[in-house]
Amino acid sequence: MNKHEDDIQVDETMLFARKGMGGSSVEPGGADLHTHTIASDGMTSPAYNVRLAHLAGLKALAITDHDTVLGVPEAIEAGAQYGIHIVPGVEISTVEEGIDIHVLGYFLDIEDAGLLERLANLRAVRDRRNEMLVAMLTELGIPLTMEEVVSELGRPLSPGETVGRPHIADALVRRGIVRNMKEAFDEYLGAGGKAYVNPPRIRPQEAVRWIHEAGGAAVMAHPGIYHRDDLVIQLLDTAPWDGIEVWHSDHSEEDAKRYSEMASARDLLQTAGSDFHGARKGDVFHGALGGRRVHEQMVQQLQERSEQYQAERRS
Numbered sequence: 636m637n638k639h640e641d642d643i644q645v646d647e648t649m650l651f652a653r654k655g656m657g658g659s660s661v662e663p664g665g666a667d668l669h670t671h672t673i674a675s676d677g678m679t680s681p682a683y684n685v686r687l688a689h690l691a692g693l694k695a696l697a698i699t700d701h702d703t704v705l706g707v708p709e710a711i712e713a714g715a716q717y718g719i720h721i722v723p724g725v726e727i728s729t730v731e732e733g734i735d736i737h738v739l740g741y742f743l744d745i746e747d748a749g750l751l752e753r754l755a756n757l758r759a760v761r762d763r764r765n766e767m768l769v770a771m772l773t774e775l776g777i778p779l780t781m782e783e784v785v786s787e788l789g790r791p792l793s794p795g796e797t798v799g800r801p802h803i804a805d806a807l808v809r810r811g812i813v814r815n816m817k818e819a820f821d822e823y824l825g826a827g828g829k830a831y832v833n834p835p836r837i838r839p840q841e842a843v844r845w846i847h848e849a850g851g852a853a854v855m856a857h858p859g860i861y862h863r864d865d866l867v868i869q870l871l872d873t874a875p876w877d878g879i880e881v882w883h884s885d886h887s888e889e890d891a892k893r894y895s896e897m898a899s900a901r902d903l904l905q906t907a908g909s910d911f912h913g914a915r916k917g918d919v920f921h922g923a924l925g926g927r928r929v930h931e932q933m934v935q936q937l938q939e940r941s942e943q944y945q946a947e948r949r950s
């Protein structure tokens with residue numbers, strides 16, 4: 636038994652997640668390049684994700700919280716302990732044609748002052764969006780404030796943590812307005828929902844540039860969930876992307892095949908990620924950690940890309 640085996644106790648919820656890890660089609664080893672923590676809307680700490688990665692037999696793990704890199708240092712420390720290669724990452728929220736497009740950044744310099752300021756601005760825009768959402772809910776006869784949402788997190792909010800729609804969804808579930816996360820998004824918070832608002836944010840192209848300027852590689856997150864391949868293609872052809880997240884918990888095999896072909900045609904890297912967010916009331920939100928994984932050589936390729944951008948940054 637590994638000497639660190641019992642450092643972090645895995646609770647029942649995570650055992651549920653564990654059932655979904657691996658599976659016969661998944662080889663041991665590899666990298667899960669898309670996971671969230673409590674630094675954004677995940678339910679687990681960064682060290683917990685690393686512990687799960689160890690149990691899932693992963694060699695590498697990326698921490699990709701929404702608009703923040705706050706969780707990365709803790710993961711790096713835990714990664715050293717468990718022998719898991721931690722990829723510093725971020726998932727930047729952008730909007731194009733009214734659709735949320737997420738841009739993953741890998742191996743960026745998480746101490747870059749320019750990057751940190753840009754992410755802080757994104758969180759400020761997000762805070763205003765959150766205020767608009769709860770105002771809409773209140774108008775609909777569901778009185779709710781962001782103070783309540785934050786106080787119900789069950790822990791103090793640290794500066795640099797991201798609050799998002801899943802936290803508002805939790806408050807709706809807690810009040811018995813909806814039964815679960817899916818209902819909260821379908822009825823209220825998702826595109827087409829009664830309280831849906833999506834004020835302008837930065838465009839995807841800008842996020843790609845920000846990531847490069849911070850010395851990272853930029854990957855288009857989960858193109859399948861946009862249901863707009865025309866837009867995906869247009870975006871791929873109008874910014875210097877490094878890769879596409881071909882395998883994702885919400886992608887079908889056909890989706891993966893299509894995006895793999897799009898990536899090959901453009902000489903883009905092909906990544907995989909579970910989009911693990913932990914579990915809420917026993918339901919694994921998106922996918923189990925390690926449920927989507929790519930060969931760890933991809934980690935080297937992303938790192939090599941990022942080294943090119945870092946060299947450009949110095950010159």
Ligand code: AMP
Nearest residue numbers: 701728798799800801816817820821825
């Ligand atoms: P936000 O960044 O605050 O707009 O929230 C986005 C997050 O909400 C995503 O990362 C997902 O975790 C979650 N989410 C978005 N749409 C849905 C949906 N239809 N069902 C469940 N979760 C969703």
Ligand code: ZN
Nearest residue numbers: 671676701912
């Ligand atoms: Zn999320």
Ligand code: FE
Nearest residue numbers: 726737856857
């Ligand atoms: Fe996303």
Ligand code: FE
Nearest residue numbers: 669671726910
């Ligand atoms: Fe995500």
